[in-house]
Amino acid sequence: MLGFFERLVTKSRLASEKKTMTWRQLVIDICDGNEPPEDEVIEALQRLGKTIEDLRESVALLAKRREWSEIARKGAEARLKLNSIESEKAPHLAEFQAAEAKFNLAINEINERSSQLRLVAGQGDQARIELSKSATDPAIQQVIDRCGPRVSELNQRLERIGEELRKREGDLERLESRHGKTDEFGQKRDNSSPIAIVNSELANFRQQKKDISAEMAELQAEQSQASAMRLIPESIA
Known part of the structure; x- marks a missing residue:
């Protein structure tokens, strides 16, 4: 008797899976534009206990999920490219930092020379004043x-x-x-x-x-x- 019930459970599960796959295939066919004959669709809806509104909603959902899937795919590709592009910054950044350091060094040297010359020039101005006053x-x-x-x-x-x-x-x-x-x-x-x-x-x-x-x-x-x-x-x- 146990074997009978086990077989019954297995068949019930297989029948449910077949029923689900049939509904999924119907939705996929319609979403792909492969519309089956209307009579077959109505028969399938009755057999599966579904309504036309259920079918419309499922087809719309599948179309939306495919759209999201494509966006997700492109997003994943963009993420990979973005990581690659970001890695390209490193050598340019290093080059810029080296150039910036060289520039700052040159500017500091110029400023230092300018300060020294400004000091000497100021001393010269004061010396001319003293020479003029003391003549x-x-x-x-x-x-x-x-x-x-x-x-x-x-x-x-x-x-x-x-x-x-x-x-x-x-x-x-x-x-x-x-x-x-x-x-x-x-x-x-x-x-x-x-x-x-x-x-x-x-x-x-x-x-x-x-x-x-x-x-x-x-x-x-x-x-x-x-x-x-x-x-x-x-x-x-």
């Missing part, structure tokens, strides 16, 4: 005493002349805009016309500016020479 040659001082006030005076005169020039140039522009550069007969205006007077004044101020600038240049050259002489150690009384 006692009276001839040098006479040049500085003579040129300094005169240069200041000429600078003030240049400023006043500059103002007069700007004023006259504005006057000339207004006159020429109002009357033109020639009279009604096409002849140039005579020396008594307002435009001629302004032009004469402009020429006078421009000549003054030129003369003063020339004198200032000579004085400044003397000042520069005197300043250079003060830096000579032997410039003492």
Whole structure:
């Protein structure tokens, strides 16, 4: 009797497996586009105790699982490639780090030399100040005493002349805009016309500016020479 029941259990299990495989194959066929005849589908649904909605849901689920499977496959491939690509960074990173270290070394050396030169330059500036302050040659001082006030005076005169020039140039522009550069007969205006007077004044101020600038240049050259002489150690009384 035990053998009978064992055989019964085995057959029941096999029948259940066959039933499951048949349902799975039906879903796979439809999902693959291999649609079986409608009558066979209805017969299988009745035999398996399934509904059309069950079949629709299973087909949709299989399609979605296949989609996920493909995404997972591509993801696994990408992960392998990513690991390979990440490993390619190592030599480039090492090369960059070596170049960075070389760059930092060079910059540090340059900064160190710059600091040393800046120190020497600063000491030189201070030494020039001390040389200039301590020079006692009276001839040098006479040049500085003579040129300094005169240069200041000429600078003030240049400023006043500059103002007069700007004023006259504005006057000339207004006159020429109002009357033109020639009279009604096409002849140039005579020396008594307002435009001629302004032009004469402009020429006078421009000549003054030129003369003063020339004198200032000579004085400044003397000042520069005197300043250079003060830096000579032997410039003492």
